[in-house]
Amino acid sequence: MPKDAPPRVSGTPDSPSTPAARKTRRSPLRRRRLEVDDVNVVDKSMMKKAVGGTVVGNTMEWFDVGVYGYLAVTMGAVFLSDADKDAQLLFSLGVFAATFIARPLGGVVFGRLGDRMGRQKTLAITLIMMAGSTFVIGLLPSYGTIGIWAPILLVLMKLLQGFSTGGEYAGATTFVTEYASDKRRGFLASILDLGSYLGFALGAAVVSVMQLLLSDADMVDWGWRIPFLVAGPMGAVAIYFRLKIEESPAFQATLDAQEAGAKGGDETESLGTMGIFRAYWRPIVLAMVLVAAANTVGYALTSYMPSYLTDSKGYDPVHGTMLTIPVLVLMALCIPLTGKLSDRIGRRPVLWMGAGSTIVLAVPSFWLIDQGPVATTLLGLALLAIPVTFYVSNLASALPALFPTASRYGAMGISYNFAVAIFGGTAPLIMQGLITLTDNDMMPAYWLMFTSVAGAIAVGVMKESANRPMPGSMPSVDTHAEARELVAGQDENPRLDVDSLPFDTLGSQQAPSAAEPADNRAEPGVSR
Template identity: 55%
Template sequence: MTTTISRKDKAAARAERRRLAAMRGRRRLRMDDVTVVDESALKKAVWGSVVGNFMEWYDVGVYGYLAVILGRVFLPDASGTIQNLFSLGVFAVTFVARPLGGIILGQLGDRLGRKQVLAFTLLMMAAATFLIGILPTYGMIGALAPALLIVLKLAQGFSTGGEYAGATTFITEYAPDKRRGFYSSLLDLGSYLGFAAGAGFVGALQVMTSEGFMYSWGWRIPFLVSLPLGMVALWFRTHIEDTPAFVEAQAAAQEEQDGNGATTPVTRLGDVEDAIIATENGPLGLGALVKTYWRELGIVFVLVAAANTIAYALTSYMPTYLTTTLGYDAVHGNLLTLPVLVVLALLVPVSGWLGDRIGRRHVAVMAALAGVLTAVPAFLLMGHGQVWSTVLGLLLLVVPVFLWVGNQSSSLPAMFPTHSRYGGMGISYNLAVAAFGGTAGLIMEALVASTGDRLAPAYWIIAVELLGLLAATQLRESARQPLLGSMPTVASEDEAQELVAQQEENPDLDVEELFATAPVSVIAQEPSAQEAAVEVSVAEQAEQDAREALRRAEAATAEARRAEELARAREEAVQV
């Protein structure tokens, strides 16, 4: 919808932009601008986020390691290839609903709060996983069984669409700037431990029970266990508070809405520049979000595609590949990847720690290069056919995966400002996971089936990793820096005092950029003596520039008058 505005309103909008720019230019960091993290609140936030992701990936691990069995249970009359493709296809269908969940839950998370939406996603995930455990099989209700399985996986996908985007947003907003990478990477530590727990549970059942038991109702047990696990995780998640950054952003938005903050002129919907001003402290709608941050959304999309193609190849596709392509039995195909998953989980925080020190962009480039260089050797080693070579090949794939996932949990949310961070992550992350992560196993299995080449998955990985390398070079560096639209976050009062005292010399703090994206309520305050001095200096320079411009204008006017007089004199001389 387009609203016509008058020239007077346009002039008021321009004046407002100039006023805001002037206030941003003179603002300097003060002690009350800096958020000092409460250690107990940070620990609760970390645990509340980690247990939720543990629950989400527990289900991914369970389904991935039961994929062969589920194919035969829900499609018993089909060929082995069709059964495998069905299981992997159902897994991919889960990701169809993720973008929708990311868009809806992301917008709600930016409006209602991170905590409430994250509690909902966890409850929905646990319920859907439990219902799969009590789902009737094909032998009981025929074709309705696989249809119901798809419906429940879609419900899981919808909830997961808001889970990772919200959890990463939550942790990054809580963590101190200097250790954001490490704390955020703990989220993925929980993810892969959850995956390993689900895979280990399935593997233990397969070892301790018979094949007939697993095909009858043993496959249900791991899904049923999700309900009590989900309740424990929900307890943790409901005992945390929303992030200080979100609370401050909400308070600032409410202050402006009540008319206590800076006046914001009415502007035309759909105009990106006006949309930014009109929603200075509030979340952007979907259309304005895409128009304003299309470049950031695109970079995040490609980075997530590169990370999840190889990550899902290692986690969800490997049990199927080892069993159907390399000829391992189902038990050994599952168990061979378990130690690899544990190694991966323990290495993930190393990537986050590394990003805090050398920068997120450098780690992302390393991850992409590692993916390109290790893909073919890894699949060649697995194809050698020995247990040692298979494990070594899997460990090679761990290198790019841990570099990617441990780094992206802190680097990707930092691409968006506080008021639209959840929404931005919800769209870009889930679209990429749906297009590349969820379909990774299906694409790779189809490539192997159609070409007969065991290295076909490696070629697909290399192609996507090369795109990821290009996007990594465009990643905004955010290590040790405040998040967009947020003030600095530190671990202690001493660190806050040092930050304020050395703000002009700090290489990790760009004061001009910090206040260029700060909410209006932050910059529209009475200036300190230092800020007033800066404002005087700027005003004096502007006055000097204006006087110089006036002098040049007067000289130009005088010159024009002389030229006019000379012209008149020449014309009069000709007439005489």
């Protein structure tokens, strides 16, 4: 091969046979050597498009979460105007919870689609559905105009949002991690969560400005529509960028391998939802515990704190919202730094920092918030943001590495969305319920500590994935020189297990197929 010829992705566990691989099958005891043309070199321009196209979708998703969360009281007054204020708020919060009910179903459906027809097409569909449903909410008639049909239509649109969101984050993390080089995966994947929290802060900022400029009557009459209608042009821009990106190299290799296997008479069938769970139930449970720990403290900061500051600490709604915005922006800017840190020292140490800092800082943060002044409240919120930064910056790179390429989107859709629905969406309800039951404002801190103890245990079970090839994929590097260096040092590289690489599994004994029984293979993300 010419010196400057680009290395190629040789495939995934379903790769077609190469001459070298056929030679390996004839001599199964002979070890397959990694060659330069086995290594994938990242196309930097496509990598930028992939990151940009996925970040805009995540930003828009959390923009909607922020907008609706901060307009909860107003939305109740608009869509259930005949009810009393308590019933209006309960209705509005119930509609918010409905999005989390629909997320697991969306995760299952879009995860299956993503593993069958591709990440890029599926992510385009989820973004179109999300942007469209958010925009339509801004056009819905009020209860005073069409009566009971108004809240019914709102629920339907929020269910559609939740359904599409179920495929968004799982697909975005899968897509970016498959595009990234092994040594920069933590940094590039963490940019997704930079977009997420900036989107939430943007939604909170838009609502805060509207509340400052308009009277309560104007907000109920027409002002509430503007943040949702803004999602229209935002969505159009996001869809444009997402349609410009190409399929991830790792998944494209899987598609090529499956096509070649079919032509050669071999059948390579993707696992269904139950098949994925049966085959990978251990890493799925592991992922769910990590997501539960991270999202409990994450939703405490984003979704619970505004109402906690308003209902328990006496702040008016505008200040309760605005106090969280600078903390969210600062935290979002720090997320890529902790993602880069995980590339240097590993995912597990940084995730342990997230769990440990939650356990240590939860009580001091709530104590500071309880003191009353704005300065101590901001300091308490900042302390709570520290563990969120360590947690979320690594989930996007650590979770996809628990699963092989052929089933990664589907497994991520199951594990992430069920955990978010059970623990993330219920976090505000659980924490407020604990305060009501015990009359102790520190109970949310104890709940955060409890979930992070479970998270720390899960990190201890998880295998380290930083600077290593993704399961079911060949090594990925940034330059041709790095590819040659990797091949030259393959025998001395402790982060490279050549025997586990998917050179060829159409009949070879190199790596077990995803379709084999779970008991016959080691699950990718769990230490044994």
